[in-house]
Amino acid sequence: MPNAHIVKKNLKPFPIKGGDFSYEFISMSKYDKLIYVKGRGDKFFLQMIDKEDEILLKADKITKPTNVKVVQDAIKYFIEANEMEIIQSNIFSTRNHLNKKSPFQKDIFFYQDFKPDANIEIEIGFGSGRHILYRAKENPDTIFIGIEIHKPSIEQLLKQCEFQNIKNIFVIDYDARILLQTLLSNIVDKIYLHFPVPWDKKPHRRVISKSFINEAIRVLKPGGKFELRTDSQNYFEYSYDLFISLKQSEIIVKKNIDIDIVSKYEDRWKKMEKNIYDIIFINQELSEEKEIFEISGFDKKVNFSKLYKKFKNHTIREEDCFVHFENIYKTDDNNGIIQLSFGSYGKSEHRYLLINEKVTYLPSKILPTKQNIYADKIIKEFIYE
Numbered sequence: 528m529p530n531a532h533i534v535k536k537n538l539k540p541f542p543i544k545g546g547d548f549s550y551e552f553i554s555m556s557k558y559d560k561l562i563y564v565k566g567r568g569d570k571f572f573l574q575m576i577d578k579e580d581e582i583l584l585k586a587d588k589i590t591k592p593t594n595v596k597v598v599q600d601a602i603k604y605f606i607e608a609n610e611m612e613i614i615q616s617n618i619f620s621t622r623n624h625l626n627k628k629s630p631f632q633k634d635i636f637f638y639q640d641f642k643p644d645a646n647i648e649i650e651i652g653f654g655s656g657r658h659i660l661y662r663a664k665e666n667p668d669t670i671f672i673g674i675e676i677h678k679p680s681i682e683q684l685l686k687q688c689e690f691q692n693i694k695n696i697f698v699i700d701y702d703a704r705i706l707l708q709t710l711l712s713n714i715v716d717k718i719y720l721h722f723p724v725p726w727d728k729k730p731h732r733r734v735i736s737k738s739f740i741n742e743a744i745r746v747l748k749p750g751g752k753f754e755l756r757t758d759s760q761n762y763f764e765y766s767y768d769l770f771i772s773l774k775q776s777e778i779i780v781k782k783n784i785d786i787d788i789v790s791k792y793e794d795r796w797k798k799m800e801k802n803i804y805d806i807i808f809i810n811q812e813l814s815e816e817k818e819i820f821e822i823s824g825f826d827k828k829v830n831f832s833k834l835y836k837k838f839k840n841h842t843i844r845e846e847d848c849f850v851h852f853e854n855i856y857k858t859d860d861n862n863g864i865i866q867l868s869f870g871s872y873g874k875s876e877h878r879y880l881l882i883n884e885k886v887t888y889l890p891s892k893i894l895p896t897k898q899n900i901y902a903d904k905i906i907k908e909f910i911y912e
């Protein structure tokens with residue numbers, strides 16, 4: 528994570544320009560400060576923590592762009608613009624990072640562009656990307672959607688797409704369990720889930736669950752396939768039980784059968800002579816069209832100073848969703864930021880609510896899942912109360 532320890536010094540007045548970045552404002556909470564940055568196709572915060580005799584400046588976890596170099600440079604130019612002195616930092620490391628947002632990285636609302644007549648295959652948790660790259664090269668007319676939560680893996684795949692001139696892979700940086708809920712019905716030909724983390728001690732973090740399988744069936748075309756490949760007998764049995772308990776189910780099970788591309792994880796398990804299990808589920812259903820939910824914007828101005836006075840860290844829990852109001856930041860008497868986590872239990876999402884003339888979720892709007900629609904209602908009730 529890019530960061531710099533800096534000698535304490537007063538900042539210049541905002542907005543500040545530095546290199547190709549614009550630092551719009553700074554907002555303060557009891558614990559830290561957020562600096563709003565725009566540049567290279569991204570909008571994000573840098574987090575600033577005042578220590579006894581130094582300042583720590585680093586990427587903010589919620590809004591952090593995928594490309595490390597963008598954050599490194601945003602920190603570097605901010606320090607330069609304020610003529611600050613670095614004590615220690617990792618912002619000059621010269622690993623071969625992408626310099627700006629790749630056109631193959633799509634935002635979480637990309638689902639709106641899916642064309643139902645296209646051939647679409649999804650890989651969840653592509654890791655090193657070996658499998659998705661291989662499939663995309665073999666099938667240039669198919670659109671491959673890679674969904675990952677690990678930013679270094681995403682950056683690595685985007686670099687490979689650029690390097691190998693591959694134009695049929697699109698990459699989304701999000702939790703696939705949530706994203707799948709927003710796709711249209713009957714549009715996906717294949718979903719690959721290869722070597723998911725088994726999470727034996729925290730099963731709620733697994734990708735596969737009863738509700739995930741229902742969503743996978745819904746988005747698959749009739750005849751579409753879901754393919755699990757795992758080295759964990761426990762995960763294999765757990766998944767098999769879920770698929771076989773469906774009312775109707777066509778499943779192919781394999782053990783230690785090679786496929787034409789070996790992923791990094793598979794390489795490792797093979798060297799350890801572990802068994803490898805496949806479950807291929809073939810969808811039979813034509814699912815009902817998906818009801819398109821909409822989350823409306825914020826139509827009224829917020830009285831920030833009133834909100835600031837009443838704010839306390841608290842959580843509102845409903846049956847299948849929650850909202851945690853975590854922290855509040857003040858830019859000035861009328862403007863500020865609220866830090867939130869929300870969504871369904873075990874699959875929490877994080878956003879900031881930027882409050883000025885308008886109210887906006889950052890880094891992006893929230894996805895219209897059932898739980899988020901409810902969470903959004905709770906958030907609106909709280910800020911307008």
Ligand SMILES: C[S@@+](CC[C@H](N)C(=O)[O-])C[C@H]1O[C@@H](n2cnc3c(N)ncnc32)[C@H](O)[C@@H]1O
Nearest residue numbers: 652653654675676677702703721722790791792
């Ligand atoms: C054990 S690795 C396997 C990587 C790759 N499939 C392979 O075979 O080498 C599991 C990957 O799934 C990703 N992952 C875990 N949970 C996820 C989720 N909910 N949505 C998307 N990706 C996820 C992890 O970041 C990690 O890269």
